Amino acid sequence: MTHSHTPVQLHGAAARRALLNAGALLVLASITPLINAGLGLGALYDVHWSQRTFHYTALVRIGVGIVVFFWLPWLVIARTPLGRVSPRQRMLHRCAAVSCGALSLCATDPDASLGHAGTVVTGVTLAWLAVEVCRSHGVTLERASREKSPRLRNAEAYKLAKRVFAFCMIGGALSFLGVQALRWFDVDALPVMGDQLAAIGVKSPVDLLAALVVAVAVEDVVIVAATAALMTAAGRPAWQIYTTVCVIEVALHAYFGAPALGMLFFALGRLSIFLRHGRVLPLIIGHAVFDLIGGLLMPLPLHHRLLAAIPVAITIGTVEARLLKMFAEPSARGAAV
Template structure:
């Protein structure tokens, strides 16, 4: 597609972006809060991942009734911490001097209610669907907490729906670039797995299919689980972590390390091919540092997981159906790109104005995404 390639090629020719807003909090405190968010986002998942890897690869630790019981208490503890942290932040920013009584009641009530549902969602339900719904609610509440942390430090994370045709085209271009990063990481892991199988190397490798390993049997259940994945990986891991560390002028290697390492570990059930997720993680971090808009990242990641997961779940169908699905998806992508491009051209370039206030959307060029943050 024409526009995403132009967006990538033009990065080196564009003027240097303005520095991201610095937080008033000491750098060390922000770093500790980032580590706490990462532990809340990935801690229980990594424990479950370790138990799954133990079952798959014959390691000393594996799933058992006692291990599941301990994991439940870990998840409940995470939900409890999120409850009190989120409630405290929302209460602190909603005094009557800043909001109306109705706004205070709605915002505080929403925080307490959603965090309470997340705590209830950690219960060991018999139904796998109920467990996935509980995990998805908990992940969304955690994403809200991460955004509140950014808001408390006055670090903008620009979650806003596009309102004009040029803005929609800009977000579409960003989403396409994120989709390329997702495909690159997934394809690398797949090729590494095939290479290991054909070479006969004695290294850790997932023996069955990805969906069967994860215990997912239908697309509806899988799509609910993808909501949790997007909330954790795109909002907490990529957007919030990058924004906070960039605001405190942390070096790039720290940002990439704190995001890429958990991302690889969350896919450890793949075995050695999980290292392909480095491209998946590093590509998204690099793109976020250029453009700084979470919604296209979330949309592209959700679509990628949904399409690839659907193809995996459709393995019982004839192989001929897969190219047909790929062709239909490509046709839809090109059709949407054509419609958005034509609409942006008809609208014309948006007038340039003074820089917007902190946390709002600055003016955007009409023909390509805007680069917003420092390297």
């Protein structure tokens, strides 16, 4: 995998293959969540889905699991010939790829009882597949920073994660306000979800953590970073990249109802940061922190959420001050010398 500052540019057949792989990754990562979001949106309009619909949904999940099971080991095997890696690394990487693919496939069976472990492994495996696909094209999802000092690199990552968190806040706030407004006006033609955690099947803290891991793995690594990186390498214009990612991101939140349009800013901000800086880690951190805080506050009544936001803001401010002080200490010592 390349670590240069300049993004890879592919041409001809290589560009077409990268674009095809980007589309395949996008389908694998988003098809099941999109179906679930569509089912949730239909439920808002009192659509009664037949049992056959859920049967086909299960078949789609199994199909995704089968493709991932074969695609990931194939890429890892191609990347780990004996001439490039040691026998130990070769065996470790290949066994891990096969194991993750097998567990992801088993997780598609509702009777397999893998529970949260299966959910997490599925999300992480999709993210790993995205990394391997990008690597096979010489594309990196974590571009090397121009900062040579580890502390300065960490400071840069922190600032980017802070911006990601801000965009997540904007998108989440707009969607939340949209939900509240439509509830207030009680527009029959525009129903909205009752509770987001219930809509996505989160009933316990463990459910929340599993959903968080899958969200950042699928949305940030695959849908935003890998899709954008591969489309950029294939020479696609920015408007196509923004349209592709933003449409998928908004559609993934269709269970909100019409307020899902607020998630457009959620997608735009994260994608713009990745396209400009080429770093996926800040996306993961900012999104994960936002989802964690939101998931913990969401079960509370609205006025309790507002009260709880005060200590949360104080805690975040305190942590930020300590981090900024830690990042600034080496510079201050260097200036003193």
